Amino acid sequence: MKVHVKLKDTDYLKFCECQLTHSSRGKRTILVQRLTLPLISVAMVIGFIVFHASTKALVIEILTLGVASVIWVIGVPEMLKSNIRRDFYKKKNNGRLPYKADSLLDFGDEGITEIRGDDSETVPYSIITSLVKSEDRLFVFTDGDKGFVIPFNDAAKNGRKAAKFLSDKTGLQVEELSDN
Numbered sequence: 001m002k003v004h005v006k007l008k009d010t011d012y013l014k015f016c017e018c019q020l021t022h023s024s025r026g027k028r029t030i031l032v033q034r035l036t037l038p039l040i041s042v043a044m045v046i047g048f049i050v051f052h053a054s055t056k057a058l059v060i061e062i063l064t065l066g067v068a069s070v071i072w073v074i075g076v077p078e079m080l081k082s083n084i085r086r087d088f089y090k091k092k093n094n095g096r097l098p099y100k101a102d103s104l105l106d107f108g109d110e111g112i113t114e115i116r117g118d119d120s121e122t123v124p125y126s127i128i129t130s131l132v133k134s135e136d137r138l139f140v141f142t143d144g145d146k147g148f149v150i151p152f153n154d155a156a157k158n159g160r161k162a163a164k165f166l167s168d169k170t171g172l173q174v175e176e177l178s179d180n
Contacts, residue, residue: 001107002106002107003107003162005102005103005104005105006151007102008151011149012098012149013085013088014149015139016084018134018177019139024129029080030076033076033079034073034076037072037073041066045062102116107162107165107166108122111124112125114148127142128141128142128170129142131170131173131175133174133176135177137151138160
């Protein structure tokens with residue numbers, strides 16, 4: 001089976017955002033970022049206690065840092081997604097698109113061969129870590145931060161077939177993405 005893929009900026013950005021929330025590397029990044037401010041806050045409170053700060057100052061610090069930490073923990077994923085978008089547009093404006101807009105995916109017996117002009121690369125099915133389907137795209141994640149996006153709008157019939165085919169080949173369940 002072959003699928004012709006034409007990516008747009010939105011496809012690539014959705015892939016990066018989905019990678020952040022669905023890959024082990026992305027989840028680890030979110031966890032570390034979420035823990036940063038609360039741990040710094042705890043260290044500051046301990047510092048105030050060690051240096052015998054007044055009770056009033058200590059209570060104000062705990063309340064302020066507690067509220068800031070809660071807001072931080074809740075807002076980290078969106079902040080990281082915003083950073084992804086900002087970095088992408090910075091690269092695009094400098095003429096360095098981080099993805100190939102046009103490629104052909106050939107689903108063979110051993111793996112997926114991505115053909116981009118004169119260049120091609122084969123990815124074995126064994127390194128596919130997860131399959132995530134949104135309403136209009138299939139995200140195929142491999143190790144690290146790599147993978148494929150198969151937009152259903154350009155190849156709806158083949159894209160959905162690809163999801164079933166990859167699920168059968170890898171033994172992975174296709175996870176449904178709740179928000180696009």
